[in-house]
Amino acid sequence: MTPDLMEEGAQRVAKLRGPDLGSTTESGGREAGYGRIGTPGEVDVTHGRILYLEDVSVSFDGFKAINKLSLDIAPGELRCIIGPNGAGKTTMMDIITGKTRPDSGTVFFGSTIDLLRHKEVDIAQMGIGRKFQKPTVFEQLTVFENLELALKTDKGVKRSMFFKLDSAQGDRLAEILETIQLSGSVLRMAGNLSHGQKQWLEIGMLLMQDPKLLLLDEPVAGMTDEETARTAELFLTLKGKHSLMVVEHDMSFIRTISEIVTVLCDGSVLAQGTLDEVQADERVIEVYLGR
Numbered sequence: 001m002t003p004d005l006m007e008e009g010a011q012r013v014a015k016l017r018g019p020d021l022g023s024t025t026e027s028g029g030r031e032a033g034y035g036r037i038g039t040p041g042e043v044d045v046t047h048g049r050i051l052y053l054e055d056v057s058v059s060f061d062g063f064k065a066i067n068k069l070s071l072d073i074a075p076g077e078l079r080c081i082i083g084p085n086g087a088g089k090t091t092m093m094d095i096i097t098g099k100t101r102p103d104s105g106t107v108f109f110g111s112t113i114d115l116l117r118h119k120e121v122d123i124a125q126m127g128i129g130r131k132f133q134k135p136t137v138f139e140q141l142t143v144f145e146n147l148e149l150a151l152k153t154d155k156g157v158k159r160s161m162f163f164k165l166d167s168a169q170g171d172r173l174a175e176i177l178e179t180i181q182l183s184g185s186v187l188r189m190a191g192n193l194s195h196g197q198k199q200w201l202e203i204g205m206l207l208m209q210d211p212k213l214l215l216l217d218e219p220v221a222g223m224t225d226e227e228t229a230r231t232a233e234l235f236l237t238l239k240g241k242h243s244l245m246v247v248e249h250d251m252s253f254i255r256t257i258s259e260i261v262t263v264l265c266d267g268s269v270l271a272q273g274t275l276d277e278v279q280a281d282e283r284v285i286e287v288y289l290g291r
C-alpha cells in the first residue's frame, strides 16, 4: 500500500470515528488501540448496543411513517421485526442506512457513530449491510464473479477490472460459498440460480464485506419451504458473528430463528418480547395477527 493510500485510509478512519471519539488517553497519550487504525470495521459496543434508535420520527407529506421510534440491538443479536404493511419497517431500514433522513431523533451505530451525520455509501462501508426484498445479483456473471465483485464496489470500474483477490480474500470467498451452500455452483451463471439461491448469493455478497450489522427485508418471501428452512439455518449460523435485523411475515420462519421479536405498528414499537409473548398480546392480535 502506498503512503498516500495509507494516509487516505487513516483520514477515512479518523472521519469515521468522529470528533467525539478522542484518540488520546486521559493523561494525554495515544490510546493503545491507535495502532489498529487500518481496520475501519471497529465499532464501539462497550455499552452493549450495536444499534441504537431513540425518538426517531419522519413524515411524508404530513403522514408520520415513523413516530417516536426507539429500539436497540445488542452485538451478535438476531432481532426479528414484524408488523402490518405500512408499519414503517422498510422506512426504519431506510433511516438506518442513510437513504432517508428522519425529521428528528437519534440513530447510533455502536456508541460513538452518529449515523445521521453520514451518507449512505459511508454507512455501508462502516459495516451495515442491507438486503432489499428483491434479489439484486448480476445475472450475467457467475456465482464466483458476483462474490468477487462484492469486494470491489468502492474501487471504480477501471481498477475493479484488474483487481485480484489476495489469499485471505480467496479463503473468505470459499468460506462464504460454504456458508451460503453454493460451493457446488461456483461457475454457474447467477441468472440460472433458483430464487432462493439468488437470495443466498446476495447475502454472500454482503458477507464478503464482513458487515457488523445486517438488515434483511423479507428475505424468505417467495422461497419454497425447503429454501426457507435453509435460510433459517443460515441466519442461525450468522448470529453471534454478525448482528441481524430481520423483517419477515412468515411466522414459522420467525419461530425457528427468533429470540426477541419487536412488533412495529404506525411507526413505533407496539410490543416486544419472545414470539409467544407478542403473539399473546391483545394489541398485537388486534392490529396484526387477526383473531
Ligand SMILES: Nc1ncnc2c1ncn2[C@@H]1O[C@H](COP(=O)(O)OP(=O)(O)O)[C@@H](O)[C@H]1O
Residues within 6 Å of the ligand: 060, 065, 083, 084, 085, 086, 087, 088, 089, 090, 091, 092
Ligand atoms: N418515500 C416515501 N414517500 C411517501 N410515503 C412513503 C415513503 N416511504 C414510505 N412511505 C409510507 O410510509 C408508510 C410506511 O411504509 P413502509 O416503511 O414501506 O412500511 P412496511 O415496510 O412496514 O410495510 C407507508 O404508509 C408508506 O406508504
Ligand SMILES: [Mg+2]
Residues within 6 Å of the ligand: 089, 090, 091
Ligand atoms: Mg416493507
